[in-house]
Amino acid sequence: xxxxxxxxxxxxxxxxxxxxxxxxxxxxxxxxxxxxxxxxxxxxxxxxxxxxxxxxxxxxxxxxxxxxxxxxxxxxxxxxxxxxxxxxxxxxxxxxxxxxxxxxxxxxxxxxxxxxxxxxxxxxxxxxxxxxxxxxxxxxxxxxxxxxxxxxxxxxxxxxxxxxxxxxxxxxxxxxxxxxxxxxxxxxxxxxxxxxxxxxxxxxxxxxxxxxxxxxxxxxxxxxxxxxxxxxxxxxxxxxxxxxxxxxxxxxxxxxxxxxxxxxxxxxxxxxxxxxxxxxxxxxxxxxxxxxxxxxxxxxxxxxxx
Ligand SMILES: [Fe+2]
Numbered sequence: 001x002x003x004x005x006x007x008x009x010x011x012x013x014x015x016x017x018x019x020x021x022x023x024x025x026x027x028x029x030x031x032x033x034x035x036x037x038x039x040x041x042x043x044x045x046x047x048x049x050x051x052x053x054x055x056x057x058x059x060x061x062x063x064x065x066x067x068x069x070x071x072x073x074x075x076x077x078x079x080x081x082x083x084x085x086x087x088x089x090x091x092x093x094x095x096x097x098x099x100x101x102x103x104x105x106x107x108x109x110x111x112x113x114x115x116x117x118x119x120x121x122x123x124x125x126x127x128x129x130x131x132x133x134x135x136x137x138x139x140x141x142x143x144x145x146x147x148x149x150x151x152x153x154x155x156x157x158x159x160x161x162x163x164x165x166x167x168x169x170x171x172x173x174x175x176x177x178x179x180x181x182x183x184x185x186x187x188x189x190x191x192x193x194x195x196x197x198x199x200x201x202x203x204x205x206x207x208x209x210x211x212x213x214x215x216x217x218x219x220x221x222x223x224x225x226x227x228x229x230x231x232x233x234x235x236x237x238x239x240x241x242x243x244x245x246x247x248x249x250x251x252x253x254x255x256x257x258x259x260x261x262x263x264x265x266x267x268x269x270x271x272x273x274x275x276x277x278x279x280x281x282x283x284x285x286x287x288x289x290x291x292x293x294x295x296x297x298x299x300x301x302x303x304x305x306x
Contacts, residue, residue: 058121
């Protein structure tokens with residue numbers, strides 16, 4: 001199956017799920033959950049193979065698709081966020097249907113744009129043979145593609161580095177889709193092996209010597225790019241850790257001096273309050289004595305006048 005036919009058949013499969021969802025009654029929560037789980041799986045796999053193989057190859061082989069590829073990546077990004085929110089959402093939640101409706105609108109717009117603009121540009125530039133080889137690569141990549149959405153992956157993760165490296169190779173060497181596609185599939189498998197800690201696949205590219213050479217070049221370029229991303233991530237992580245340590249020490253120092261100053265204020269206030277109490281007592285005693293003396297005087301005056 002050629003690449004574009006394969007991607008279009010994916011689109012048809014999700015459209016059928018959308019129609020089934022739209023026919024569900026308000027209270028068909030179990031059915032809605034099942035349909036949305038299928039949407040999550042289908043769309044996650046589809047987005048992954050497009051991002052990891054189809055877009056980089058199209059962008060490299062058909063330079064005019066650069067803008068539409070970038071737009072498609074942003075559309076995928078939005079869709080993946082919606083999917084990731086739907087993974088654990090209760091279908092009885094008041095926002096569930098609204099979220100699925102927005103997801104469907106977004107995907108339909110994206111599909112319409114791909115089928116009416118993007119795919120025809122690619123079909124015009126690539127030979128039937130190239131498209132068939134690319135289709136085989138996409139079908140192969142489907143077997144190991146993630147079935148859950150990872151919205152952060154394409155923008156910041158090593159998958160972008162792999163895609164970037166593949167794009168770079170395509171830019172430099174032009175055609176030979178078979179080599180590029182084989183190399184990119186292996187590069188993605190390498191990436192998965194790296195994440196899961198399993199062994200890198202032992203894959204030997206097939207085809208002419210130029211094709212094999214290109215496949216090996218794509219794989220090693222992707223691997224170098226992934227190393228670079230991991231090194232940057234490690235540096236960023238240690239930088240963040242030391243910033244956090246400094247902030248913690250600073251916060252501790254501030255807290256200690258704040259405590260000390262609060263204690264000093266409390267002591268001063270206590271002393272002031274004691275002094276005030278003593279002064280008040282003395283003043284009361286003095287007033288009482290004066291009053292007593294004055295009462296005695298009044299009494300003496302009264303008795304002498306009698
Ligand atoms: Fe897409």
